[in-house]
Amino acid sequence: MPPTFDPITLEILWRRLISIVDEADATVARTAFSSLLRDAHDYTCMFTDRRGRELAQGTLATPGQSGAMALGIQNLVKKFPTDYFNQGDVFITNDPWALAGHLNDICVFSPIFHKEILVAFTACVLHHSDIGGRVASDNHDVFEEGLFIPLVKLYDRGELNQAVMDMIRWNVRTPENVIGDIRSQIAANHVCAAQVRRLLDDYRLDSLDELADEIISRSEKSMRDAIAQVPDGIYQAEGVIEQMEGQKDIVIKAAVEITGSDISVDLAGSSPQVNWGGNVVYNFTFAYVHMAIKSVFDPDIPNNHGSAALINLNAPEGSVVNCRFPVAVAARMQIGHFMTEIIYRALAQALPQRVIAGSGGAPATMNVFYGTRNDGKPWHAVIIRGGGMGASNRRDGANSYIFPANGANTPAEILESDTPLIVERREFLTDSGGAGKFRGGLGTRTVFRVPDDEHAPQTPVSLGIQSGRFRLPPEGLAGGGAGARAKFLVNGKAGNPYGLTKLHPGDVVTMDAAGGGGYGSPSERDRDALEEDIRMGWVSEEKAKENY
Numbered sequence: 001m002p003p004t005f006d007p008i009t010l011e012i013l014w015r016r017l018i019s020i021v022d023e024a025d026a027t028v029a030r031t032a033f034s035s036l037l038r039d040a041h042d043y044t045c046m047f048t049d050r051r052g053r054e055l056a057q058g059t060l061a062t063p064g065q066s067g068a069m070a071l072g073i074q075n076l077v078k079k080f081p082t083d084y085f086n087q088g089d090v091f092i093t094n095d096p097w098a099l100a101g102h103l104n105d106i107c108v109f110s111p112i113f114h115k116e117i118l119v120a121f122t123a124c125v126l127h128h129s130d131i132g133g134r135v136a137s138d139n140h141d142v143f144e145e146g147l148f149i150p151l152v153k154l155y156d157r158g159e160l161n162q163a164v165m166d167m168i169r170w171n172v173r174t175p176e177n178v179i180g181d182i183r184s185q186i187a188a189n190h191v192c193a194a195q196v197r198r199l200l201d202d203y204r205l206d207s208l209d210e211l212a213d214e215i216i217s218r219s220e221k222s223m224r225d226a227i228a229q230v231p232d233g234i235y236q237a238e239g240v241i242e243q244m245e246g247q248k249d250i251v252i253k254a255a256v257e258i259t260g261s262d263i264s265v266d267l268a269g270s271s272p273q274v275n276w277g278g279n280v281v282y283n284f285t286f287a288y289v290h291m292a293i294k295s296v297f298d299p300d301i302p303n304n305h306g307s308a309a310l311i312n313l314n315a316p317e318g319s320v321v322n323c324r325f326p327v328a329v330a331a332r333m334q335i336g337h338f339m340t341e342i343i344y345r346a347l348a349q350a351l352p353q354r355v356i357a358g359s360g361g362a363p364a365t366m367n368v369f370y371g372t373r374n375d376g377k378p379w380h381a382v383i384i385r386g387g388g389m390g391a392s393n394r395r396d397g398a399n400s401y402i403f404p405a406n407g408a409n410t411p412a413e414i415l416e417s418d419t420p421l422i423v424e425r426r427e428f429l430t431d432s433g434g435a436g437k438f439r440g441g442l443g444t445r446t447v448f449r450v451p452d453d454e455h456a457p458q459t460p461v462s463l464g465i466q467s468g469r470f471r472l473p474p475e476g477l478a479g480g481g482a483g484a485r486a487k488f489l490v491n492g493k494a495g496n497p498y499g500l501t502k503l504h505p506g507d508v509v510t511m512d513a514a515g516g517g518g519y520g521s522p523s524e525r526d527r528d529a530l531e532e533d534i535r536m537g538w539v540s541e542e543k544a545k546e547n548y
Contacts, residue, residue, distance in 0.1 A: 005210075005211065005214055010214060010215075013199075013203070013211060014215060014302065016199055017055060017056040017199075017215075018056055018059065018302075020047070020056070020192055020195040020196060020199065021045050021046060021047060021056050021057055021058045021059075021192065022058055022059050023191055023192075023195060024045040024058070024122070024124065024188040024189070024191045024192040024195075025043075025045045025058035025059070025060060025188070027184070027187050027188040027191045028043055028045065028124065028126070028184050028185070028187075028188050029041075031180075031183070031184040031187055032126070032180070032181050032184045033176065033177040033180035033181050033184070034128070034129045034177050034181055034382070035381070035383075035410065035414045035417075035418050036127060036129050036381075036382045036383070036384070036410070037126055037127070037181060037184070039408065039410055039411060039414050040383070040384050040407050040408045040409070040410050041060055041062070041407055041408050042062065042065075042126070042127040042384065042407050043062070043065070043124065043125060043126040043127060044057060044058060044061040044062055044065040044066045044069060044124070044125050045057065045058045045061070045122075045123070045124045045188050045192065046058065046061070046066060046069060046070065046073075046122075046123055046124075047112070047120055047121060047122040047123065047192050047196065048070070048073055048074065048077070048120060048121045048122075048123070048305075049119075049120055049208050049209060049212035050082075050118050050119055050120055050121070050207065050208070050209070051074075051077065052073050052074035052075075052076070052077030052078060052121060053074060053212060053216060053304075053305035054070035054073070054074070054303075054304050054305045054308070055120070055208065055212050055215065055216070055304055055305070056302070056303075056304060057070070057303050057304075060406070061303070061406070062405055062406045062407060063287055063288060063290075063291035063340075063404055063405065063406060064100065064101070064284055064287045064288060064333065064336060064337075064405060065100050065105060065125045065127075065287075066287070066303065067283070067284075067286060067287025067288070067290050067291060067308065068099055068100040068101055068281075068283035068284045068286070068287040069099055069100055069107060069123055069125050069283075070305065070308065071283045071286055071287070071308075072098050072099035072100070072107070072283050073099075073107075073109060073121060073123050074305075075098070076091075076098065076109075076151065077121060082118055085111035085118055086111070086156070086157045087111070087113040087116070087157065087158075088155060088156075088157045088158030088159075089110060089111055089153055089155060089156060089157065090108060090109075090110045090153065090154045090155035090186060090189070091108070091109050091110065091151060091152070091153055091154065092106065092107070092108050092149060092151075092152060092153075092154040092164065092182070093106075093107055093149050093150060093151040093152070094106040094107065094131065094147075094148065094149045095148070095149070095150060095151065096142065096281050096329045096332075097281050097282075097283075097325055098151065098283075099125065099283065100125050100283065100284065101280065101281045101283060101284035101329060101332045101336065102145070102277075102329045102330045102331075102332050103131045103133070103142070103145050103146045103147065103148060103329075103330065104127050104128050104129075104131050104146070104330070105125050105126070105127055105128075106125065106126060106128050106131070106149065106182065106185070107123060107124070107125040108123070108124050108125075108154065108182065108185040108186060108189060109121055109122065109123035109124070109189070110122055110123075110189045110193060112192075112193045112196050112197070114196070114197050114200050114206075114207070115206070117206070117207065119196070119200065119207045119208055120193075120196055120208055122189045122192040122193050122196070123189070124185040124188045124189055125185075126181055126182075126184070126185055127382075128172075128178055128181055128182075129174070129177060129178075129368075129380055129381065129382040130172045130173050130174050130177065130178055130370070130380045131145075131146035131147050131171075131172060131178075132146040132147045132171045132172050132173070133145040133146030133147070133330075134500065135330075135368045135370065135462065135464035135500065136277075136464045136498070136499055136500040137244075137276055137277045137278065137330065137331040137334065137464065137465065137466055137497075137498045137499075138244065138276050138277070138498045138499050138500075139276065139277050139328040139330060140275050140276065140328055141326045141327060141328050142325065142326045142327065142328055142329060142330075143326060144328065145277065145328060145329070145330045146171070146172075146330075147167075147168065147171040147172065149164075149168070152164055154182075154186075155186075165179065165182075168182070173370055173378055173380050174378060174379070174380045177380070196208070215302065215304060215306070216304055216305050216306035216309075217306060218306065219301050219302050219304050219305075219306030219307045220306035220307065220309060220310055221306075222298055222301045222307075223294070223297060223298050223301065223306070223307050223310060224261035224310060225261070226297040226298040227258060227260075227261050227262070227263050227297055227310075228260055228261040230258050230297075230350050230351065231258070231350060232258055232259050232260065233257075233258060233350065234255050234256070234257045234258075235255070235256045235257075235258070235346040235347055235349045235350055236253075236254065236255045236256075236346055237253075237254050237342050237343075237345035237346035237348075238251060238252065238253050238254070238342070239251070239252045239254075239338055239341065239342040239345065240252075240472060241278075241334075241335055241338055241468065241472070242468060242469075242470065242471045242472045243274065243276075243278075244276060244498045245496075245498075247274075248271075249472075250270075250271045250274065250278070250320055250335060251269075251270060251271050252267065252270045252271070252320075252321065252335075252338060252339070252342050253267065253268065253269035253270050254266070254267055254342045254343055254345075254346050255268075255346070256343060256346045256347060258350070261310075262310070262312070263293060263310065263311060263312070264311075264312040264313075264314070265289050265293075265311065265312070265313050265314070265343065266314045267285070267313070267314060267315045267316065267319065267321050267322075268314060268316055270315075270316070270319045270320060270321050271319065271320045272318060272319055272320065273318060273319060273320050273323040273324065273327050274320055274327075275327075275328075276328055276331070276498065277328040277329060277330040277331035277332070277334075277466075278320070278331050278332065278334045278335045279320055279323035279327045279328060279329050279332060279335070280320060280321050280322070280323060280329070280332045280335050280336040280339075281322070281323060281329060281332070282313075282315055282321075282322045284332055284336045285313070285315050285321045285322060285336060285339055286308075286311070286313050286315075287336075288336055288337065288339035288340045288343075288404060289311065289313055289339050289340075289343055290307070290308045290311055291339075291340050291404055292339065292340040292341075292343035292344055292347075292404075293311060293343065294307050294308075295340075296343075296344070296347055296351060296354045296355060297354075320335055321335070321339070330466070331466040333363045333364060333366070333405065333466060334363045334466055334467070334468050335363075336363075337361075337362040337363040337364065337404060337405060338362055338363070340362070340404040341358055341359065341362050341390075341404075344356060345475075345477075348477060348478075352393060352477075352478065353392075353393050353394070355392070355477070356389065356390035356391060356392045356397065356477070356516075356519070357390030357391050357392075357397070357434065357436075357440060357474065357475065357476045357477040357480055357516060357517030357518060357519050358390050358473075358474030358475040358476070358477075358482070358483065358516065358517040359387060359388065359389045359390045359397070359401070359403045359404075359441075359474055359483075359516050359517070360386070360387020360388040360389075360432075360440075360441070360443045360469060360474050360483050360484075360486070360513055360514030360515050360516050361386035361387040361388075361389065361400075361401050361402045361403045361404075361405070361513070362387075362403060362404060362405075362468075362474070363405075363466070363467060363468045363469075364384050364385065364386055364402045364405045364407060364467075365384065365385045365386075365387070365465070365466070365467040365486070365511065365513055366382060366383070366384050366465070366466040366467065367382065367383050367384075367385075367463060367464075367465055367511070368380075368381075368382050368463070368464040368465075368466075369381045369382070369383075369419055369421070369461060369462065369463055370461075370462050371420075371457045371458075371459050371460065371461040371462060372457055372458040372459040373420055373457055373458065374420070374454065374455055374456060374457060374458055376458060379418070379419060379420070381415070381418040381419045383410035383414070383415055384402065384405075384407050384408075384409070384410055385400070385402070385409050385410065385444065385446065385511070385513055386400050386401045386402035386403065386407075386409055386444075386513065387400065387401070387441075387443045387444070387469070387474070387483070387486070387513035387514040387515060387516065388400065388401070388432060388433050388434075388440050388441030388442045388443045388474070388483050388484075388513075388514065388515035388516030389401040389403050389440070389441040389516045390403075390434075390440055390441070390474060390476075390477070390483075390516040390517045390519070391433075391434070391436055391438035391439055391440050391441070391476075391477075391480060391516060391517065391518050391519035391520075392438060392519055393437075393438065393478065393519055393520060394438070395438055396433070396438050396439045396440070396441065396529075397433065397438070397439065397440045397441030397516035397517075397518075398441045398516075399428055399433075399441045399442040399444075399538075400428065400441070400442065400443070400444045400513065401441060401516075409444075412426050412446070415448065420450070420451060420455055420456070420457050420461075421448045421449065421450060421451075421461070422448060422449045422450075422451055423446065423447070423448045424447045424448060424449055424508070425445065425446070425447040426444065426445070426446045426447070427444065427445050428442040428443075428444055428445075428537075428538065429442055429443045429444060429445050429484060429512060429513075429515065430442075430537055430538060430539065430540055431484065431538075431539060431540050431543045432483060432484035432512075432514070432515030433483060433484075433515045433516055433518065433538065433539075434473075434474065434476045434480055434481040434482050434483040434515060434516060434517040434518030435476075435480065435481035435518045435522040435525075435543075435547035435548060436476055436478075436479070436480030436481060436517075436518025436519045436520045436521070436522055436525065437479075437480070437518075437519060437520030437521055437522065437524040437525050438480070438518065438519045438520060438525075439518055439525070439529075439533065439538075439539070440474065440476070440480070440481075440483045440515050440516030440517045440518045440519075441483075441515065441516040442515055442516075442538055443483065443484055443486070443512060443513040443514050443515040443516075444512070444513045445510065445511070445512050445513075446510075446511045446513075447508065447509070447510050447511075448508075448509055448511075449506070449507070449508045449509075450503050450504065450505050450506060450507045450508075451505060452505035452506035456505040457505070460502040460503060460504050461502070461503040461504075461507075462500055462501070462502060462503075463500070463501040463502075463503055463509070464500050464501075465488065465497045465498070465501070467486060467488070467497055468486070469483075469485055469486040469514035470485060470486050470487070470488065470497055471485065472485075473485045473514060473515075473517075474514055474515065474516055474517040475517050476517035476518040476519065477517060477518075477519050477520075478519055478520050478521075479520055479521040479522075480517055480518030480519040480520055480521075480522075481517070481518045481522065481547060482517055482518075483514050483515030483516045483517050483518075484512070484514060484515040485512075485514055486511075486512055486513055486514040487510065487511070487512035488509075488510075488511055488512075489509065489510040489511075490503070490507060490508075490509055491507055491508055492508075492510075495509075522547050522548045523548070525548055530544055530548055
C-alpha cells in the first residue's frame with residue numbers, strides 16, 4: 001500500500017528535501033571557478049519527481065532561473081520515454097527557448113535512479129560568465145550571442161562525451177573557468193542524487209511519487225485558498241520600458257483575472273519582439289509572473305510545481321514576452337525583470353498592502369568585461385549590481401538590492417582581483433530614493449578606472465552592459481515619488497549602455513544604479529524618520545524641504 005504521511009513526518013521530510021538541494025547549492029559555492037557564482041550566486045539547484053514536476057529548489061534560488069528551469073525540465077522530460085534515461089546519464093543544454101532564456105544559462109541535469117528504478121531528476125543551471133559571441137545588448141539575433149548547445153548527453157551511462165566538452169572549450173574565451181564551472185554543476189547534481197537515494201533508504205520508500213503528490217497538492221491548495229480570499233475581478237496595469245535611443249519604447253500590458261481560486265494573467269497587447277537582446281522567452285516570462293503571484297498571495301509556502309501549475313498565462317507568440325527563434329535574447333532581463341513589477345502594479349488595486357513600488361534593481365545591472373592583461377593572458381569577468389528597492393506601505397525600501405532577481409552585489413574586492421580594473425569609489429547615492437510616506441531604497445555609485453601604468457592591459461577593455469532605468473525611473477506607488485535614474489558615464493560623458501564600449505588606459509567609468517520608488521504621500525512621512533535620513537546622508541536638507 002502507498003505510504004501515508006502524518007503532519008510531523010511530512011514536515012521533517014520537507015525540511016530534508018530542502019536541505020538536500022541546499023547541500024547541492026553549497027557544492028557549487030565551494031567548487032565554482034567564477035566569482036559570478038561564488039560571490040553573486042547567479043545559479044540555481046533543484047530536483048523534480050520522475051514526471052519532471054519540481055519538488056524542491058535551493059533556498060537562495062534566483063526566480064528567473066528556477067521558474068524557467070522548472071517549466072523547462074518538465075517539458076524536456078515529457079519529450080522522452082522513461083527508458084531513454086539511463087543511470088549515469090548527464091544532459092547539457094543552454095537552449096534559451098527550452099530553459100532559462102539566454103545562452104549564458106547552461107543547464108546540466110541528470111536522472112536519479114534508486115534500486116535501478118527512475119525516481120527523480122536533478123538539475124543545476126549556472127550563469128556562465130563566458131559563452132563566446134559578441135557581448136552587447138544590441139546584437140540582432142541569437143547567432144551573435146555565443147555558443148548554442150542543443151540538448152545532448154554530456155555523459156552516457158557514466159562515459160564522458162569528450163567531443164561535447166571540446167566543442168565548448170574551443171568556443172569560449174576562458175575555457176578553464178567555463179569547464180570548471182560545468183564540472184561544479186555535475187558535482188552538485190551528484191550530491192543531490194546521492195542524498196535523495198539516502199533519504200529513500202532511511203525512510204524505506206521505493207519512490208518519491210506519494211511524497212511528491214502530497215507536497216505539491218498541499219502547496220497548490222494553500223495558494224488557491226489565498227487567491228480565493230481576494231475579490232473576483234480583472235486587475236489591469238501597463239508598464240513602459242525604455243528601448244535603445246531612437247527606437248519606440250516597449251509597452252507591457254497585463255490583465256490579472258481572479259475567479260474564485262483560479263488566476264489568469266493575460267499579456268496580450270504587449271509590444272512585438274525587438275531587434276536587440278531584450279526579448280524574453282515564455283519560460284522566463286512565466287518565472288517572474290509566478291514570482292509576483294506567489295510573493296503576493298502566499299510567500300511562505302514551498303516553491304514547487306504546486307505553487308506554479310495553477311497559473312494560466314497567456315503571452316502572445318512573437319511578442320517581446322514570448323519571442324520566436326532566432327531573435328537575440330542575451331539581455332532578456334532588461335525586460336523580463338519588469339514582469340514582477342507590472343503584476344504588482346495590477347494587484348495593487350486589490351492588495352495594496354502586499355506590493356512594493358518600482359525597484360532600481362529591476363533590471364539588475366550586469367557588466368561584462370573582457371580583454372588581455374599586460375602579461376598577455378586573456379581575462380573575462382561579470383559583475384552584477386542592484387539598485388534601491390521599492391518601498392511598501394509598511395517600510396522603506398532596502399538600499400542597493402537586486403530585486404526581483406535575488407542575486408548578490410559583486411564586492412569591489414572581487415572586481416579588482418578578477419580584472420586589471422581599479423575601483424575608486426563605491427557609495428550610496430544621496431537623494432536617489434523616491435520620496436514618500438515610506439522612502440524608496442538608495443541606489444549606488446561605482447567608479448572604476450582602467451590603469452595606465454605598468455599594469456595597463458595590452459588591449460582595450462571591452463565592456464558590455466545589461467541594465468536599464470537610464471531614461472524612465474522606477475515609479476512610486478500611492479502618491480510616492482519616483483527613484484533617481486541610472487547613469488553610465490565614461491570620463492564624465494554619457495556612454496552607450498546598449499552597445500559594446502571600448503575602454504582604454506586612463507579611462508574612468510561611473511555607474512549609477514537607480515533608486516527605488518517611494519510609497520504614499522511624502523507629507524505623511526514620520527518626522528523622526530526624515531531627520532534620521534538627513535543625519536545618515538540619505539536625504540539632503542535641500543531635498544527634504546523640497547519633497548517633504
